[in-house]
Amino acid sequence: MSLGKYNFIFFYLITLLLFFSCHKKEKTYIETIALNDVQLPKAKPGDWRYSRDEKFQTFDDFQKLKKIKPEPGKNTIYLQPIGEFNELQKKEIELTREYLSKYFQLQTKVLPVLSNTIFPKTARRIFKDGQEQILAGYVLDSILVKRKPKDAVVFMGITEKDLYPRPEWNYVFGIASYQDGVGVTSMYRFANGGLSDSNFNESLERLIKVSSHEIGHMFGLNHCLNANCVMNGTNTLPETDFHFARACSLCQQKLNSSIQYDPKKRLLDLKHFFEKQHLNSELSRAELDLQLLK
Incomplete structure (x- = not known):
C-alpha cells in the first residue's frame, strides 16, 4: 500500500473521530442532575419505610397511571x-x-x-x-x-x-x-x-x-424510594427535616412529563426563592444542580 493511501486512511479516521466527538449525544437535564441525587440510608425503626413495603414506582409505572x-x-x-x-x-x-x-x-x-x-x-x-x-x-x-x-x-x-x-x-x-x-x-x-x-x-x-x-x-407521584427526596414518606418532624425539599431526578422526570415546564427556569426560580428566604441547605442543592448544567 502506498504512503498516500496510508495518509488517506489516517485522515479519514481522524475525520470520523472528530465527527463523533462533536456529535456525541448530550445528556438530558434529568440525566445531568441525577448525579446530585443522594442515596437513601437504610431505614431504621420509627422511619416511614421501616414498617411499610411500598412498591418502587418507575417512570413507566407513572406514565401508565390515569392521573390529574x-x-x-x-x-x-x-x-x-x-x-x-x-x-x-x-x-x-x-x-x-x-x-x-x-x-x-x-x-x-x-x-x-x-x-x-x-x-x-x-x-x-x-x-x-x-x-x-x-x-x-x-x-x-x-x-x-x-x-x-x-x-x-x-x-x-x-x-x-x-x-x-x-x-x-x-x-x-x-x-x-x-x-x-x-x-x-x-x-x-x-x-x-x-x-x-x-x-x-x-x-x-x-x-x-x-x-x-x-x-x-x-x-400521581407515589412515595419516592429512589433517593433523598421531598416525595419520601415521613412519620415524624425529624424525618421530614431529614428529607430534602428537592425532588430527585426521577420524581422531576415524572412531574415534567405531566407539567410541560422549562426545567432550568424552574431550577433558577427555586434557587432565587431559597436565596431570598435564606433556606441555605436547599439553596446549596439548587446551586449544585446548576453547576452540573454549566
Missing part, C-alpha cells in the same frame, strides 16, 4: 386557608403560595380565609395533649371537594388546627385525595408550639415540603 394533569382552563393551584391566622402565619402561607408557583411552574392563588366554625362537632376531637384536632377526611370531602374552583387543577387546604386521619391515629401532617385533586396540610406542628421570628424559616421549610409532597401525590 393541567389542561387549558383548569391549570391553577388554589390554597384555602381555614382557621384563625396571625400575621406571621399569613406571611408563611403567602410564601408557600410563592414557592408552589415556582416548584410546579403553575399559577398559584390563595383564597379568602374560612373560619373554623365551618367544622361541625362531629369533625372535632380533643387530643390527649389538650389541643383540638380536625378530622382530615372531613376537610377533603365536605369542604374542599364542594368548593373546588372550576379552573383549579388541584386544591390545597391549610389549617392552623391539628389534623387526624382516623380515630386510631394520633395526627397527620397532611393527606390528599388523588382522584379529586384536593388535599390538606396543618401548620400546627411545624413551629413546635408557636410561630415566631426565630423559628419561622424552620416552620416554612416544613410547610413547603409537606404542601409540595401532597400536591405531588395529587399529580
